[in-house]
Amino acid sequence: MSPAGTPAGSPAGTPAGTPAGLADLVVVGSGIVGLGAAYAAARRGLSVIVVDRADAPVGATIRNFGHLCIGAQAGEARRYADASRDLWLRLSRDAGFWLRESGTLVAARHADEVAVLEHAAAEGGIRMLETDELLRLAPLRAEGLVGGAHIETDLQTDPRAAASAIVRHLSHLGVEFRFRTAVTAVSGGRVDTTRGAITAGAVVVAVNHDIDQLLPEVAERVGVVRCALDMMRAAVTLRHPLAAPLLTGWSLVRYGRFADGPATAALRERLHAERPDLAALDLNQMYTQLPDGTLIIGDSHSTSTAPDPFQPEAAFAAFLAEAEALFDMPAPRVLERWQGVYAKAAQDFLIDRGDEGVLVLAATTGIGMTTGLGLAEENLTAAFGWAPAMEGSS
Numbered sequence: 001m002s003p004a005g006t007p008a009g010s011p012a013g014t015p016a017g018t019p020a021g022l023a024d025l026v027v028v029g030s031g032i033v034g035l036g037a038a039y040a041a042a043r044r045g046l047s048v049i050v051v052d053r054a055d056a057p058v059g060a061t062i063r064n065f066g067h068l069c070i071g072a073q074a075g076e077a078r079r080y081a082d083a084s085r086d087l088w089l090r091l092s093r094d095a096g097f098w099l100r101e102s103g104t105l106v107a108a109r110h111a112d113e114v115a116v117l118e119h120a121a122a123e124g125g126i127r128m129l130e131t132d133e134l135l136r137l138a139p140l141r142a143e144g145l146v147g148g149a150h151i152e153t154d155l156q157t158d159p160r161a162a163a164s165a166i167v168r169h170l171s172h173l174g175v176e177f178r179f180r181t182a183v184t185a186v187s188g189g190r191v192d193t194t195r196g197a198i199t200a201g202a203v204v205v206a207v208n209h210d211i212d213q214l215l216p217e218v219a220e221r222v223g224v225v226r227c228a229l230d231m232m233r234a235a236v237t238l239r240h241p242l243a244a245p246l247l248t249g250w251s252l253v254r255y256g257r258f259a260d261g262p263a264t265a266a267l268r269e270r271l272h273a274e275r276p277d278l279a280a281l282d283l284n285q286m287y288t289q290l291p292d293g294t295l296i297i298g299d300s301h302s303t304s305t306a307p308d309p310f311q312p313e314a315a316f317a318a319f320l321a322e323a324e325a326l327f328d329m330p331a332p333r334v335l336e337r338w339q340g341v342y343a344k345a346a347q348d349f350l351i352d353r354g355d356e357g358v359l360v361l362a363a364t365t366g367i368g369m370t371t372g373l374g375l376a377e378e379n380l381t382a383a384f385g386w387a388p389a390m391e392g393s394s
């Protein structure tokens with residue numbers, strides 16, 4: 001084995017001067033799933049090269065809410081989310097980025113939302129809130145609120161700061177990053193890139209929705225399409241900070257922990273009947289406040305193989321109107337608008353063993369920030385027969 005992060009040599013046939021190399025693990029994609037794979041390997045003393053065609057993580061990993069919504073997951077997603085929670089806490093401490101153990105707040109504006117929350121709270125990890133307590137934690141308008149809840153295990157980070165801090169930390173651990181380098185083909189033991197071939201002991205492909213370009217047969221077999229989301233960040237004047245990420249009834253109908261059962265079906269039916277305009281946006285009305293006080297506001301969902309790059313203003317107008325109706329604040333001042341995209345399929349995760357030594361991983365619904373680190377840790381360990389990592393301060 002070569003020292004961690006040191007390309008041990010150039011494969012035969014690589015032109016002189018072309019960066020190529022050799023690593024125990026080559027990771028394609030520097031989003032949270034790829035970073036999770038690199039972290040799992042580096043903690044086991046393996047040499048790792050991460051290849052990304054962009055010059056930094058620029059995909060879904062920096063475009064989301066930074067909401068690690070662990071307690072809203074169920075089943076396999078909850079298992080990955082719980083594993084991710086430990087890894088997020090460790091990375092935040094060792095890589096030195098902002099992350100808070102805030103839990104998540106849910107604002108209920110109708111008895112059917114309270115009913116869904118109470119049903120879930122009976123299983124533990126969710127505390128029901130009276131309206132007064134919710135108002136002390138979230139600077140909302142009192143009118144229309146009927147109660148709420150606090151999901152206790154959840155975390156919040158700033159996705160842009162976290163991704164770049166993790167890249168720096170992994171570099172210090174010896175992981176080599178090759179940015180502005182596209183991977184053009186992957187097979188057992190070899191990764192072809194626009195800057196030469198890399199010989200790999202094992203390969204993890206973590207390219208999110210772009211799996212349909214790199215490995216179209218995998219994407220087609222699993223039915224991966226793209227889900228495009230509108231997002232915005234705004235300067236706001238609140239009477240006090242938002243103590244945690246804030247979900248609404250529109251969120252409850254989406255997350256695994258809440259999404260099944262007759263109470264949720266009734267909630268979905270009412271929301272869609274009352275607000276077909278918001279239902280047409282496939283809205284998840286939710287908010288996170290960053291340490292600088294600005295508010296991330298979102299989001300809409302539109303699914304296709306090739307999303308339209310042109311974002312209709314109607315979605316942003318709806319975001320602002322709904323934010324002003326919910327929060328006790330003057331009109332927000334929009335600072336940024338963007339589109340994010342993630343892979344979507346019938347199952348929540350794509351875990352595919354293709355060629356010998358190649359593992360394809362993706363969250364195929366919008367929970368990769370919450371689950372991606374654990375998804376990588378668990379599946380790399382299983383696929384490559386790794387021993388548990390030596391856990392020190394790394």
Ligand SMILES: Cc1cc2nc3c(=O)[nH]c(=O)nc-3n(C[C@H](O)[C@H](O)[C@H](O)COP(=O)(O)OP(=O)(O)OC[C@H]3O[C@@H](n4cnc5c(N)ncnc54)[C@H](O)[C@@H]3O)c2cc1C
Nearest residue numbers: 029031032033053059060061064183208340367368369370
């Ligand atoms: C708007 C939005 C909001 C969201 N909110 C949340 C949230 O609050 N909580 C949550 O848990 N999840 C959320 N998600 C989902 C989450 O962000 C994603 O599931 C997760 O970030 C996906 O990580 P990834 O590493 O798979 O992909 P990405 O972060 O997209 O990274 C993939 C990388 O692969 C690279 N790549 C692609 N093809 C190639 C190639 N051929 N060669 C080299 N490099 C390549 C790309 O350049 C990119 O950097 C949200 C997503 C969006 C879009």
